[in-house]
Amino acid sequence: MSNLHLKKSLGQHFLKDEAVLQKIADAIGEMSRFKTVVEIGPGMGALTKYLLKQKHDNFFVVELDDRWAEHLSKAHPALRGKIIHEDFLQTDLNFLQSPSHIVGNFPYNISSQIVFRIIDEREKVEMMTGMFQKEVALRIAAKHGSKDYGVTSVLTQAYYDCHYLFDVTPDCFDPPPKVMSGIIQLKRKERKTLNCDEVLFKKIVKAAFNQRRKTMRNSLKDYTAGKEIAALDIFNLRPEQISVEQFMELTNLIQQS
Numbered sequence: 001m002s003n004l005h006l007k008k009s010l011g012q013h014f015l016k017d018e019a020v021l022q023k024i025a026d027a028i029g030e031m032s033r034f035k036t037v038v039e040i041g042p043g044m045g046a047l048t049k050y051l052l053k054q055k056h057d058n059f060f061v062v063e064l065d066d067r068w069a070e071h072l073s074k075a076h077p078a079l080r081g082k083i084i085h086e087d088f089l090q091t092d093l094n095f096l097q098s099p100s101h102i103v104g105n106f107p108y109n110i111s112s113q114i115v116f117r118i119i120d121e122r123e124k125v126e127m128m129t130g131m132f133q134k135e136v137a138l139r140i141a142a143k144h145g146s147k148d149y150g151v152t153s154v155l156t157q158a159y160y161d162c163h164y165l166f167d168v169t170p171d172c173f174d175p176p177p178k179v180m181s182g183i184i185q186l187k188r189k190e191r192k193t194l195n196c197d198e199v200l201f202k203k204i205v206k207a208a209f210n211q212r213r214k215t216m217r218n219s220l221k222d223y224t225a226g227k228e229i230a231a232l233d234i235f236n237l238r239p240e241q242i243s244v245e246q247f248m249e250l251t252n253l254i255q256q257s
Helices: 018-028 048-052 066-075 108-120 134-141 151-157 198-210 244-256
Strands: 036-040 059-062 100-105 125-133 160-168 181-188
Touching: 018 048, 018 100, 018 125, 018 160, 018 181, 036 048, 048 059, 108 125, 108 134, 108 151, 125 134, 125 160, 134 151, 134 160, 134 181, 151 160, 151 198, 151 244, 198 244
Parallel strands: 036 059, 036 100, 100 125
Antiparallel strands: 125 181, 160 181
């Protein structure tokens, strides 16, 4: 398969370092406790070969590139009938059973969208272990008070506990990307719904970080104009200073007022 060129449009950089691949497989851990395990973007199957050793009955791979889908089918007979030759963002995920684990070295150009799709499927997806561009991974895992904390942090951590596991350097790939990479793991919280209006919660989080240098009083004035709650101390803070739980409390305050 070495004569097949990589497609930049699909963000293809293949992980070649076997020690790192083993480390990712170890982080994914025992798959048998999940009813469905899905690897996104397996490419040539570098990580796949480690996961196949567990012989999970409902292990699927989602691969958009027809060349790699064909290669995987030939190289790994156990995958026949388990290769979903589609874009994960467009795939019908009705086949997922609860609990599911989504894993993979995600295409960097759609990695944030993959996380949001997982959040939408949180009823079924209990865990995610994936590789991202380090900058994106840090944003997802950032805690309030950090410069990396933002919309993605809040919307993800509302439903999942997020752990940054380790770095992956460019020389571990072929071809080497121009950025550092990082592995993160999401573990779903007990709650699957928020104790507030979830649509309003998203709007407030996005409005707050849309003007992240301003205080909440200024960035949320469309929601608080003429309301007494705007006098509360929390509105003197900037959005990166406010925890996920406080954003939920704010949502309830704004809705009730």
